[in-house]
Amino acid sequence: MSGRPLDVLEASLGERVSVRLKSGDEYVGDLAGYDQHMNLVLEDVAIPIDGGVEEEAPVEDTTIIRGDNVVSITP
Amino acid sequence: MSGRPLDVLEASLGERVSVRLKSGDEYVGDLAGYDQHMNLVLEDVAIPIDGGVEEEAPVEDTTIIRGDNVVSITP
Amino acid sequence: MSGRPLDVLEASLGERVSVRLKSGDEYVGDLAGYDQHMNLVLEDVAIPIDGGVEEEAPVEDTTIIRGDNVVSITP
Amino acid sequence: MSGRPLDVLEASLGERVSVRLKSGDEYVGDLAGYDQHMNLVLEDVAIPIDGGVEEEAPVEDTTIIRGDNVVSITP
Amino acid sequence: MSGRPLDVLEASLGERVSVRLKSGDEYVGDLAGYDQHMNLVLEDVAIPIDGGVEEEAPVEDTTIIRGDNVVSITP
Amino acid sequence: MSGRPLDVLEASLGERVSVRLKSGDEYVGDLAGYDQHMNLVLEDVAIPIDGGVEEEAPVEDTTIIRGDNVVSITP
Amino acid sequence: MSGRPLDVLEASLGERVSVRLKSGDEYVGDLAGYDQHMNLVLEDVAIPIDGGVEEEAPVEDTTIIRGDNVVSITP
Numbered sequence: 056m057s058g059r060p061l062d063v064l065e066a067s068l069g070e071r072v073s074v075r076l077k078s079g080d081e082y083v084g085d086l087a088g089y090d091q092h093m094n095l096v097l098e099d100v101a102i103p104i105d106g107g108v109e110e111e112a113p114v115e116d117t118t119i120i121r122g123d124n125v126v127s128i129t130p
Numbered sequence: 131m132s133g134r135p136l137d138v139l140e141a142s143l144g145e146r147v148s149v150r151l152k153s154g155d156e157y158v159g160d161l162a163g164y165d166q167h168m169n170l171v172l173e174d175v176a177i178p179i180d181g182g183v184e185e186e187a188p189v190e191d192t193t194i195i196r197g198d199n200v201v202s203i204t205p
Numbered sequence: 206m207s208g209r210p211l212d213v214l215e216a217s218l219g220e221r222v223s224v225r226l227k228s229g230d231e232y233v234g235d236l237a238g239y240d241q242h243m244n245l246v247l248e249d250v251a252i253p254i255d256g257g258v259e260e261e262a263p264v265e266d267t268t269i270i271r272g273d274n275v276v277s278i279t280p
Numbered sequence: 281m282s283g284r285p286l287d288v289l290e291a292s293l294g295e296r297v298s299v300r301l302k303s304g305d306e307y308v309g310d311l312a313g314y315d316q317h318m319n320l321v322l323e324d325v326a327i328p329i330d331g332g333v334e335e336e337a338p339v340e341d342t343t344i345i346r347g348d349n350v351v352s353i354t355p
Numbered sequence: 356m357s358g359r360p361l362d363v364l365e366a367s368l369g370e371r372v373s374v375r376l377k378s379g380d381e382y383v384g385d386l387a388g389y390d391q392h393m394n395l396v397l398e399d400v401a402i403p404i405d406g407g408v409e410e411e412a413p414v415e416d417t418t419i420i421r422g423d424n425v426v427s428i429t430p
Numbered sequence: 431m432s433g434r435p436l437d438v439l440e441a442s443l444g445e446r447v448s449v450r451l452k453s454g455d456e457y458v459g460d461l462a463g464y465d466q467h468m469n470l471v472l473e474d475v476a477i478p479i480d481g482g483v484e485e486e487a488p489v490e491d492t493t494i495i496r497g498d499n500v501v502s503i504t505p
Numbered sequence: 506m507s508g509r510p511l512d513v514l515e516a517s518l519g520e521r522v523s524v525r526l527k528s529g530d531e532y533v534g535d536l537a538g539y540d541q542h543m544n545l546v547l548e549d550v551a552i553p554i555d556g557g558v559e560e561e562a563p564v565e566d567t568t569i570i571r572g573d574n575v576v577s578i579t580p
């Protein structure tokens with residue numbers, strides 16, 4: 056199980072991650088925390104414009120995402 | 131796991147938070163309580179008008195939200 | 206966690222509460238019981254007319270609501 | 281938690297109950313059994329005609345309903 | 356809890372049962388086994404024609420149905 | 431509980447099974463493994479053409495199916 | 506239970522796998538990790554073009570997929 060999912064999250068703390076939700080929404084933010092349900096804490100959150108990662112519309116300082124909404128997390 | 135999701139909720143007690151639900155509805159209120167399922171207690175609850183946080187239509191004094199409806203919580 | 210969701214339910218026993226379900230339905234009734242899943246027992250249940258709480262169409266004496274249908278409970 | 285949901289079910293054994301499902305279907309029958317998941321056993325089951333409880337189309341002698349389909353139970 | 360759901364299933368072993376699924380599909384077969392999740396084993400399985408129980412189109416010798424698909428089981 | 435669902439799966443190891451998913455998709459393959467969640471391992475997997483079991487379009491050597499997608503398994 | 510699903514995942518570490526999600530999306534990547542929920546870590550992730558495995562559009566270096574989105578994994 057080398058590189059378990061939660062280990063990768065732990066290693067990504069402080070890094071910018073992209074989170075895709077089941078609703079189709081995407082959040083980009085600095086990963087500030089998580090738990091075993093993949094509940095996430097993001098900081099300096101932005102929503103990508105036109106699916107691009109270069110331009111971002113700032114949204115909120117801190118956002119908690121409930122894990123059961125998550126499809127994928129890309130550090 | 132610095133800054134776990136429930137720790138951020140604990141630190142947000144008494145603060146105004148915005149809660150997005152899977153239905154697309156949004157609640158804004160003072161966070162008065164929560165539990166490990168992210169069931170929430172909000173007070174002085176309002177629903178943002180036109181998605182804006184400035185103007186709010188007052189709704190209810192206290193509202194319990196069942197956690198499995200929650201997408202995100204923004205303190 | 207001051208004012209946990211289940212504590213607010215406990216304090217609301219005997220009071221009239223409004224319960225919104227995921228189906229969009231709303232029940233108004235006296236909260237007669239609950240459990241840790243937010244399964245609820247309502248008495249003197251009514252369904253609000255036109256979303257108003259003043260006028261109510263009486264429905265049933267007692268109704269058990271399974272908790273996983275609940276979006277929010279407003280005492 | 282006076283009048284917990286399962287206590288109300290226990291007190292309703294042998295009584296005629298109306299069960300609403302997430303599919304919108306409704307069953308009326310004598311409550312012959314249940315368990316902690318709100319799985320139910322109904323006997324002399326009927327489906328209300330035009331949503332009325334007076335006229336009923338008989339359906340089956342005994343029906344087991346899996347609890348996760350249940351919205352509400354009205355004794 | 357007299358006549359709990361799983362007791363009724365136990366008493367129905369070897370009998371012909373009708374199983375309604377959340378998809379709307381219906382299976383008729385001899386109940387050969389079950390477990391606590393209401394996973395079922397049916398034998399001599401048929402699908403009712405026009406919703407009738409008299410005429411049946413034979414389908415399979417043995418079918419395992421995962422319990423979370425089940426709405427109701429009628430012995 | 432004679433002939434429990436997992437016992438039938440155990441007895442079907444190495445046999446060709448047909449698996450119907452909630453999406454409506456169907457997989458046919460040799461059952462190479464399973465676990466208590468009904469997660470499955472199929473080998474020499476094919477997808478039936480026109481719902482028939484005679485003609486099959488080969489798809490993959492080995493496929494793991496997550497159990498919560500499964501409707502039924504027919505050995 | 507020879508060849509349990511998680512054993513097949515363990516044996517597939519480092520190999521290229523194709524993951525189909527409930528949304529219909531498909532990811533192809535090197536399996537770098539997993540856990541008992543079938544949460545997955547993929548590296549050198551690509552999305553197949555026109556459903557083909559030959560041509561791939563590169564997407565991300567590393568992606569964590571939450572297990573409850575997974576339909577099937579093909580090593």
